[in-house]
Each structure stands twice: as structure tokens, then as C-alpha cells.
Amino acid sequence: MTASNDSSDVVLDVTGLTKRFGGLIAVDSVDFQVRRRQIVSLIGPNGAGKTTFFNMVAGQYEPSAGRVIFNGKALHGLRPHQITARGIGRTFQNIRLFTNETLLENVLVGMHSRLKSGPFASLLRLPSQRREENEAREKGMALLHLVRLDRYANEAAGNLPYGMQRRLEMARALASEPQLLLLDEPTAGMNPQETVNMIALIRRVRDAFGVAVLLIEHDMQVVMGLSERVTVLNYGQKIAEGTPLDVQRNDNVIEAYLGRRHKRPEDEAADGGTH
Amino acid sequence: MQTAPRMTPGRRAYVEVPADPQQTRNRILQAIAVAFIVAYPFLDLLFGWQALLAFIPMMLMITLALGLNIVVGYAGLLDLGYAAFYAIGAYAAAFFTSPNSPLARVLPGSPFAWMQDFWVAMIMAVLVSGFAGALLGAPTLRLRGDYLALVTLGFGEIVPRLIKNLEPWTKGVKGMNPIGRPYLFGCQFGVDPCEILGMKLKLGMIPYYYLTLVIGAISIFAIIRLRNSRLGRAWAAIRDDEIAAQGMGINPVTTKLWAFSLGASFSGATGAIFGAYLQTISPDQFEYSTSVIVLCMVILGGTGNIWGVMLGGLLIQSFDRIFAERLTGWIHKAGALTGDPTITAAFNSFDLLKSRLLVFGLCLVLIMNLRPQGILPNRKRRETALTDLPEEDLVPEESVLIAGADVPTEKPR
Numbered sequence: 001m002t003a004s005n006d007s008s009d010v011v012l013d014v015t016g017l018t019k020r021f022g023g024l025i026a027v028d029s030v031d032f033q034v035r036r037r038q039i040v041s042l043i044g045p046n047g048a049g050k051t052t053f054f055n056m057v058a059g060q061y062e063p064s065a066g067r068v069i070f071n072g073k074a075l076h077g078l079r080p081h082q083i084t085a086r087g088i089g090r091t092f093q094n095i096r097l098f099t100n101e102t103l104l105e106n107v108l109v110g111m112h113s114r115l116k117s118g119p120f121a122s123l124l125r126l127p128s129q130r131r132e133e134n135e136a137r138e139k140g141m142a143l144l145h146l147v148r149l150d151r152y153a154n155e156a157a158g159n160l161p162y163g164m165q166r167r168l169e170m171a172r173a174l175a176s177e178p179q180l181l182l183l184d185e186p187t188a189g190m191n192p193q194e195t196v197n198m199i200a201l202i203r204r205v206r207d208a209f210g211v212a213v214l215l216i217e218h219d220m221q222v223v224m225g226l227s228e229r230v231t232v233l234n235y236g237q238k239i240a241e242g243t244p245l246d247v248q249r250n251d252n253v254i255e256a257y258l259g260r261r262h263k264r265p266e267d268e269a270a271d272g273g274t275h
Numbered sequence: 276m277q278t279a280p281r282m283t284p285g286r287r288a289y290v291e292v293p294a295d296p297q298q299t300r301n302r303i304l305q306a307i308a309v310a311f312i313v314a315y316p317f318l319d320l321l322f323g324w325q326a327l328l329a330f331i332p333m334m335l336m337i338t339l340a341l342g343l344n345i346v347v348g349y350a351g352l353l354d355l356g357y358a359a360f361y362a363i364g365a366y367a368a369a370f371f372t373s374p375n376s377p378l379a380r381v382l383p384g385s386p387f388a389w390m391q392d393f394w395v396a397m398i399m400a401v402l403v404s405g406f407a408g409a410l411l412g413a414p415t416l417r418l419r420g421d422y423l424a425l426v427t428l429g430f431g432e433i434v435p436r437l438i439k440n441l442e443p444w445t446k447g448v449k450g451m452n453p454i455g456r457p458y459l460f461g462c463q464f465g466v467d468p469c470e471i472l473g474m475k476l477k478l479g480m481i482p483y484y485y486l487t488l489v490i491g492a493i494s495i496f497a498i499i500r501l502r503n504s505r506l507g508r509a510w511a512a513i514r515d516d517e518i519a520a521q522g523m524g525i526n527p528v529t530t531k532l533w534a535f536s537l538g539a540s541f542s543g544a545t546g547a548i549f550g551a552y553l554q555t556i557s558p559d560q561f562e563y564s565t566s567v568i569v570l571c572m573v574i575l576g577g578t579g580n581i582w583g584v585m586l587g588g589l590l591i592q593s594f595d596r597i598f599a600e601r602l603t604g605w606i607h608k609a610g611a612l613t614g615d616p617t618i619t620a621a622f623n624s625f626d627l628l629k630s631r632l633l634v635f636g637l638c639l640v641l642i643m644n645l646r647p648q649g650i651l652p653n654r655k656r657r658e659t660a661l662t663d664l665p666e667e668d669l670v671p672e673e674s675v676l677i678a679g680a681d682v683p684t685e686k687p688r
Contacts, residue, residue, distance in 0.1 A: 058522060084524035096519035098512050100579075100653060108505075109512045113524030115505045119533060122504030123497055129504070152661060159661055176524055 008072075009035050011180050011212045012057070017066035019052050019236075026052040028236040029066060034180060039206055039213045041223045043247075044233035045256060050216045051093060053233070054182055057214075058090050059083040071179065085113035089178030091169040093185050093216070099158030103149055103168055106157050107140040110175030143171040146208075147201065163194040170201065174209065181205070183215040187222050195219060199226050224248070232256065301582070312488065316481045327480060329596035331552060334487045335545050337588035340572040341494050341581060342541030347570065348579035348653070349507060350534035351514025352415075353424040356431020357569055359411075360404045360539035362438060362561035364546025366445060367403040369556055371396035372455025377444055393457040393551060401543035408539025412532045419517075431566050438558040450557025454550045457486060464551070483552050490544050498581055501537065510534055571635075575642055577649030586650055591635065599627040599634075 012034040019027040027049040034040050042050050055061040057068055059080040068075045075083055084090075089110075098106050115136055117129040144150040147167040152160065157168060166186060173181055186202065187195045199222055206213055217223045223230060223244065230247040232240040234256040240247050247253055311318075319327045339361060346354045370376045371390050382391050389395060415426045438445045445451065462469040464482040469475070501507050509530045512520035517527055550556045568591065576587020603626055610622020627634060642650065 060518065060521075079526070080518075080521035081524045081526045084522060090522050092519065092522070096516045096522075098515040098519070100515055101508070101511050105508055105511070109508050109520070109525070110523050112505065112509060112512075117505050119501060119504070119506050119537065122506060123500055125500060133504075148663075155661060161661060161663070164661070164663055172523065 011036050011071060012214070013069040014057070015067055015069075017053065017056060017068065018064045019049070019056055019061060020064045025236050027056065027233075030233070030236075030238050032231060032238070034212050034214050036179075036212055037206060037210055038229065039202070039215070039227050041227035041230045041244075042214065042216050042233065043218070043223055043230060047235075048233040048256075049236040050233055051184060052236075054090070054184055054214075054216060057083075058088060058182060081113065084176050084178075087177070087179040088182060089173035089176045089180070089211075090182035091166075091173050091184055091186060093188065095162075095165045095169055097157040097160075097165055097169060097172070099156065101157055102154050103144055103157055103160070104137065104140050104153040106168060106172050107143050107175045108136055110172035111136050111140070112176070114175075114177055140175065143175055144168075146174075146205075147171045163190050166190065166198065167201070170205070174205065174211075178211055181211045181213045183213060185216055185218060187217065187219050195222060198222075202226060305582075316484050326597050327484060329593075331480060331483050331487050332549070333589070333592040333596055334484075334491050335549050335552075336569065336572065336592050337585055338487070338491045338494050338545045339542055339569050340576075340584050340588045341491075341498055342538050342545070343569050344573050344579065344581060344584045345498065345501070345510075345538035345541070346534050347573055348584065349502060349510040349514065350531060350538075351510075352531060352534060353420065353427070354535075354538075354566075355424050355428040355563075355570065356411075356434070356566055357427075357538075357542065358561045358563070358565035359431045359434035360407055360542040361546045361549070361565065362434050362556075362558070363407045363539075364400040364404040364543035365550040365556045365561070366438065366451070366546075367400040367543065368393070368396040368547030369451040369454045369550050370444075371399060372551075373451045373453065375446060375451055375453075391455060393455045393547075396455065397457075397544055397547040400547040401540045404543030404546070405536045405540030408536040409532050411539075412535030415535075416528050416531055428563075431563055435558040435561050438561075445558075448558060450555055451550075452555035454554055454556065456551055456554075457482075457548075465554075480552075483548070487548055487552075490548060494541050494544075495581060498541075502581075506530070506533055571639060575639065575649060577651040577653060579653035580649070580651050583649050583651030583653070590650075594635070595631060599631045603627045 010033050012032070014030060014032040016029040016031065017027055018025065018029050030049075030053065032053075042053065044050055052061065056063045057075075059075065059078055059082070063076075070083075070086055070088060073086070075086065078086070098109060101109070115132055117126075117132055121129040141150055141153060144153055147170055149160075149164060149168055149171065152164075157165065160168060170183070170186070173183075183202070187198050190198060202213060202215070203226060205211065215222075215227070217226075227244055230240075230242065230244050231238060232247055232250070232253050234252075239252040239256060240250040242250070315330065316327055319325070319330075339357070342360075343354060343357045346352050346357070370378050371382075372393055373379060379391075382388055390399070411427065411430050415423050418426060439447050441447075456466065457464045459482070460471050462471050462476075462478075462482070464486065465480055467477045467479065469478050469482075502510075509520065509525045510533075512523060512525055513527055513530050520530075521527060572588040572591050573584050574587070575591065576585065577583025606625050606627075607623050610619040610625075613619065613622075646652075
């Protein structure tokens with residue numbers, strides 16, 4: 001990981017991003033950058049605006065103010081499907097697989113924006129369409145193998161247990177050939193062993209595909225073990241940013257997570273003794 | 276213990292898609308069904324079943340259900356006004372071919388006289404219905420679920436009403452007749468005797484049977500191809516989870532428009548054949564009840580599964596057109612056999628044809644309670660849980676990474 005300050009190295013550049021829901025400011029002018037091949041975590045207490053931030057980057061919500069630049073181009077006004085086509089793939093906090101479809105079909109849906117065949121080419125099964133389908137299937141199986149689900153390729157996705165569904169969602173997001181992968185709590189609800197495997201998978205996906213990864217995470221083991229940079233949101237505002245170690249020591253962060261100590265004068269005196 | 280296929284340099288064994296075992300079993304069933312259906316007109320003659328005339332509208336209705344299944348089953352858009360497209364198809368064909376249509380005053384002798392040909396009219400009907408489907412689709416795109424269903428219901432009501440009231444063009448409630456008949460090898464369908472290569476044949480309605488069959492087969496073929504294409508997967512994705520589908524790069528607007536348009540276009544051909552077969556069409560054939568029956572066929576059999584839809588259609592239609600009548604006859608005969616006048620009278624008062632909607636309704640209530648996913652559901656849920664690979668196999672090893680890197684990740688321009 002070479003951290004250069006060259007601006008072409010920045011894949012996602014967010015400035016002053018704000019989202020208001022009526023009187024509530026869910027995200028309050030957040031500046032944020034992700035560099036190529038970087039793994040960045042977005043953390044913060046519940047309701048800090050992390051998912052809202054994600055949804056604005058992915059185009060699900062229209063920002064109230066601010067701009068999102070991806071690969072040097074503004075994403076303003078683009079619909080979610082256009083943003084996926086530009087190269088941002090995502091997973092969802094509460095897994096959103098196509099439960100009636102097979103695993104392979106789920107991954108193929110992920111490739112939608114990279115495939116071209118229209119309905120008439122499919123009706124006539126033109127050679128170009130057949131070639132494209134075969135290649136897509138091969139690629140889909142390779143992705144399923146990567147997340148170790150290839151042997152269930154023809155199983156309905158809804159039949160998978162929870163941890164495996166998370167892995168499938170990852171493969172599906174990768175199928176859109178993203179340059180930036182948004183992972184919304186990738187280890188939520190996982191047992192410790194599954195979590196360790198997921199950390200390994202995310203890191204290796206980054207290494208193999210060269211994607212930048214932006215993740216929302218509550219599990220501090222994941223955040224500290226995986227991310228190169230951490231950004232902390234609280235009440236919609238960015239309160240800290242830096243390496244995992246910096247953030248862990250940051251007073252604002254400790255306060256946001258644990259609350260402020262209301263000190264009485266006598267405590268202050270006692271503190272002096274213990275420290 | 277199952278092991279995942281290992282990546283070895285130069286070999287790409289892992290890309291093989293495992294075969295679906297259910298497919299083989301289905302193939303055999305399909306072959307038997309196809310053989311029976313193709314030979315049916317001769318079996319009918321041979322055994323004197325006299326159900327050919329019931330089979331033709333039956334197959335037309337099943338083809339309609341297949342078209343509706345694209346909208347309801349594949350894309351998950353509840354359409355309560357599908358009969359409107361059927362009407363548009365039938366009237367479009369009638370417009371071009373009927374001597375009573377306003378076009379009949381203009382077309383003969385003009386350079387467009389070829390448009391009066393049934394086959395041309397049928398293709399026009401497909402295009403017009405498909406266009407109407409896109410037209411209805413446009414205002415419904417922002418709507419979901421119940422709201423969408425209401426708009427389609429409204430459309431289904433408007434179309435017969437328009438037909439009734441646009442008398443100068445549609446002949447209002449009287450309907451249009453006659454309608455141009457299809458012909459092949461110089462032989463008009465449904466007109467006897469029929470001369471092919473100097474032979475005089477009495478074919479009756481058999482040509483219509485095969486025409487319907489061919490159109491039905493083309494529909495099945497086309498629908499299977501669409502289902503397994505990029506568009507078909509997009510439909511399923513939109514149906515299962517629209518937000519996630521958008522996140523995967525699917526444009527919900529065009530995807531839904533294609534569903535409405537392609538779904539409607541299947542009813543175009545069906546409507547054209549239906550008109551030519553009956554030789555008369557009137558607005559009351561395309562009322563709300565037709566939409567509902569077709570929708571029931573889709574849901575009863577198993578929404579989203581074309582074999583289920585066909586089975587549902589077959590059950591409903593064969594009861595409606597064949598068995599209700601025959602069963603009633605048998606019950607009356609059974610009553611007469613007892614010789615007792617009161618029992619005979621009681622049995623004779625039993626008329627399934629009159630109470631067919633009651634029977635039909637009861638069946639729907641029963642099936643929806645016992646098997647809410649339809650007789651042949653789209654995809655079966657598993658009874659046993661799937662197990663993950665053993666721990667040591669879960670950690671992605673280096674070779675997988677090379678396989679992963681194999682997947683092209685070119686930057687989009």
C-alpha cells in the first residue's frame with residue numbers, strides 16, 4: 001500500500017456531503033476520501049448517519065448538499081443503477097439477496113451492467129449473446145468459487161444459512177466489477193470464526209481485484225484488524241479520522257462511544273492520584 | 276465430505292455449472308405431453324371425444340396466461356387488466372381483415388392491400404399490443420403493488436368501454452364480423468372442403484388447432500429464452516427486491532416496460548387467432564372476468580413457473596369447457612339409474628355448468644390455503660439445511676486468488 005498524495009489516486013472524493021430529513025440532519029457536511037486499493041472503515045454509534053452516507057454514495061438517496069466525485073466524475077443526479085455501472089458495488093446491512101433465484105443467477109444479476117445482450121438477441125440466441133452468456137457463467141462460477149459457494153450454484157439463495165448469504169452478497173457485488181466496494185456491516189450476526197474468515201476474504205478480495213473497500217462496521221476487531229483508515233461519525237458529523245490506532249486514542253471517539261464523564265471537583269482531585 | 280474443486284494452473288475445472296437433476300425428469304414428462312398434444316386431433320376423431328372445439332380456446336387461454344406470467348410471475352407486477360391487451364390484439368387484427376372495418380374502405384386497391392392478409396394482421400396485432408403494453412407501463416412505473424394493480428384494473432375497464440363507444444370504428448356492442456381467416460397452401464382455415472394439391476379434404480377446425488399449437492409453442496420457446504437471459508434475470512431481481520436490483524445496475528424503468536410490452540405482445544397473436552376462429556369479436560369477451568380467469572390460471576398453477584401456469588390453465592379451462600358439462604351428464608345418468616323419481620329429480624337439479632363459478636371459487640380457496648405457492652411452485656424450498664464447507668477449506672488459499680484475478684476487472688471507461 002503506497003499512500004501517495006497524488007489526486008489521481010483518489011477513487012472516491014466526497015465534500016460537504018449533507019442529508020436532511022425534515023429538521024433532522026442525518027449527515028452533516030462530511031468530507032471524505034478513499035484511495036485506490038485502500039480499506040476504509042466508517043464507524044460510529046447507532047444513528048450516526050453511516051448508512052445514510054452509504055446510500056448517498058450509492059445513489060439511493062439524493063444528497064441535500066455536497067458532492068460525490070468518483071473516479072474524477074461527479075455522481076450528482078445519477079440513479080443507483082447508473083452508479084453501479086460507473087463502478088461502485090455494494091452489499092446491504094440486512095442481506096438483500098434475490099432469494100428465489102439460484103446462487104449463480106444472483107451473481108449473474110450482479111453482472112447486469114457489464115453485459116449487453118438485449119431481448120431480441122436473447123430470443124434469437126445470436127452467437128454474440130451465447131458467447132456473452134457462457135463467459136458470464138464461467139465468471140460467475142469463478143466468483144462463487146472464490147467465496148466457496150460453487151457447489152451450491154443451482155441452489156436457491158434463500159436456502160443458504162446466514163453466513164453463507166453474506167458471502168454470496170459479496171460475490172454478487174464483485175460481479176459488477178467495481179472499483180469501490182461498499183460493505184454495510186459485512187460481519188453482522190456472524191460467529192467469531194465466520195468473522196475471521198470474512199476479514200480474510202475482504203482483504204484477499206482487495207488484493208486480487210485491486211478494489212477499494214469502504215465498510216461500515218460495528219465489530220471493533222474487524223475495524224482494527226482490517227482497515228487502513230478509519231472515519232468516525234457521530235450525529236452526522238465527522239468527529240475523527242486516521243489510522244485505527246489514532247482513532248482508538250481519540251478523545252472525541254471515546255466520548256462518543258462511552259459518554260462524557262461529568263466530573264465533580266473532588267473527582268478531579270482523585271483522578272490526579274490514579275493516573 | 277465434499278471438497279471444492281481445486282484450482283490447478285492451466286485448468287479451469289471449477290467453471291463447470293453442475294447439471295440440474297430436475298431437468299431430466301421434466302424432459303420426459305414434457306416429451307409425453309408434447310406427443311399427446313400433437314396427436315390430439317386424430318385421437319379425438321378416433322375415440323370420438325368431440326372436444327377439439329373446446330381445446331382451441333383452451334390453448335389460446337393458456338397462451339394468454341403464459342404472456343401474463345411474464346408480467347405477474349417474472350417481473351412481479353400485478354396486472355388486473357390483461358384482457359385489455361387481448362382485446363387490442365383481436366381488434367387490431369379485425370381492423371385490418373374485417374370487411375366491416377373502416378380500413379376495408381381504404382385498403383383494397385391501395386398499395387397497402389397486402390395488410391388485409393391475416394398473417395400480416397397477426398404480426399400487426401403483436402406489434403400493436405406490445406406498443407399498448409409499453410403505453411400502459413409508462414404511467415405505472417412509479418407505482419408499486421396495490422397501486423399498480425389499481426391502474427391496470429382501470430386500463431382493463433377503459434379498453435372495453437372505449438370499444439363499446441367508438442362505434443364508427445369498432446361497431447360498438449355489436450362487435451366486428453366476419454374476420455379474415457388465416458390460410459395456408461391456398462386453403463382457408465375452417466372452410467370445408469379444403470383443397471390442397473388437388474386433394475379435397477374435410478379438415479374442420481383442425482387447422483386452427485395446429486395454428487394455436489404453433490403459436491403456443493413459439494410462445495413457450497420465446498418465454499424460456501427470455502427467462503434465461505439478462506432481461507429475465509433482471510425481471511426476477513426486480514420482483515424479489517427492487518432496491519437491491521438497482522444496486523446491481525438494473526434500470527427498473529426499462530426492465531418493467533419490457534415486461535409489460537413483451538407480456539402484452541403475446542396476447543396480440545392470441546387475440547388475432549381468437550377473432551379469426553370465432554369469426555366475431557365483441558367487447559363483452561374482454562371484460563374484467565377474462566382478466567381474472569387468466570390471472571387465476573397463473574396463480575393456481577404456480578406463479579413464475581411456465582409448466583405450472585400451463586397446468587393451472589389446463590385445469591381451469593378443461594373444467595370450464597369440458598368436464599363441467601360431462602360431469603353433469605354423468606350425474607344425471609347416475610340419478611336416472613336409481614329409478615327412484617325423487618332421487619332422479621334431485622340429481623337432475625344438479626348442474627355443474629350453472630354452478631361452475633361456485634366450484635371454481637371453492638377450488639381457489641382450497642388450493643390457496645393448502646398450497647399458497649401454486650400447484651407447481653417456482654422454486655422449492657429446502658427441507659434440510661445446507662452445510663458450509665469444513666473450516667480449513669473456507670480460508671481462501673493463494674490459488675483461488677489467482678483464479679479471482681483471472682476474472683477481468685477492466686476499468687469501465
